[in-house]
Amino acid sequence: MGETGRLGRDFYTRDVLEVAPELLGKALAIRLQKGDIHKFIITDTEAYRGEEDRACHASRGRTPRTEIMFHGGGRLYVYFVYGMYWMLNIVTAGENDPQAVLIRGVENYPGPGKVTKALGIDRSFYGEDLVTSDRIWIEDNGIVPVFKSGPRIGIDYAGEIWKNKPWRYFTLQLPVDRPGRERGI
DNA sequence: TCAGTGATTAGG
DNA sequence: CTAATCACTGAG
Numbered sequence: 001m002g003e004t005g006r007l008g009r010d011f012y013t014r015d016v017l018e019v020a021p022e023l024l025g026k027a028l029a030i031r032l033q034k035g036d037i038h039k040f041i042i043t044d045t046e047a048y049r050g051e052e053d054r055a056c057h058a059s060r061g062r063t064p065r066t067e068i069m070f071h072g073g074g075r076l077y078v079y080f081v082y083g084m085y086w087m088l089n090i091v092t093a094g095e096n097d098p099q100a101v102l103i104r105g106v107e108n109y110p111g112p113g114k115v116t117k118a119l120g121i122d123r124s125f126y127g128e129d130l131v132t133s134d135r136i137w138i139e140d141n142g143i144v145p146v147f148k149s150g151p152r153i154g155i156d157y158a159g160e161i162w163k164n165k166p167w168r169y170f171t172l173q174l175p176v177d178r179p180g181r182e183r184g185i
Numbered sequence: 186t187c188a189g190t191g192a193t194t195a196g197g
Numbered sequence: 198c199t200a201a202t203c204a205c206t207g208a209g
Binding site for chain 3: 046048055056057079081082083084085087089102104111112113114152153154155157158
């Protein structure tokens, strides 16, 4: 099936501040158990930028959980939080430069916990390579949405400087955007 | 606004 | 070993 637009290594091995907004409109493709391929348009992302970024998990050092962020762009950083939700992240930049993009929403599934539930993402996807995997990858389908940016959500612990960086990128219109939620934008 | 839920981490 | 933390969500 149409895998022609699959993004290659070069797309991911760039600064996360370039990759995160460019992921908007791309199609996240996943092969489900029966072999059916489902595609979801990415609508909401957040950039986490290296060891200096106090909101980035890698800022507290290399641990078993954050290890994959040090291995170069294109891999998946998947982790479990609040005892219930898997978070899906795409590693960017080069080796030993731990950056990642949180997939905060895809079409019809706004919210990082809803994304992974819809896609069936779990621990087994940790470290998966989007460039070579046969069960998950990202395609460029030509969609270039209008988007806005704003502060990242849920990182009050990171301190004023990092908390206020406008590193969340979200498309306008497509899904029903949640207006005036006092936590975001 | 707030509880649920359990992996991960730092510290003793 | 213990305890705190948490890139969330849905109910009230």
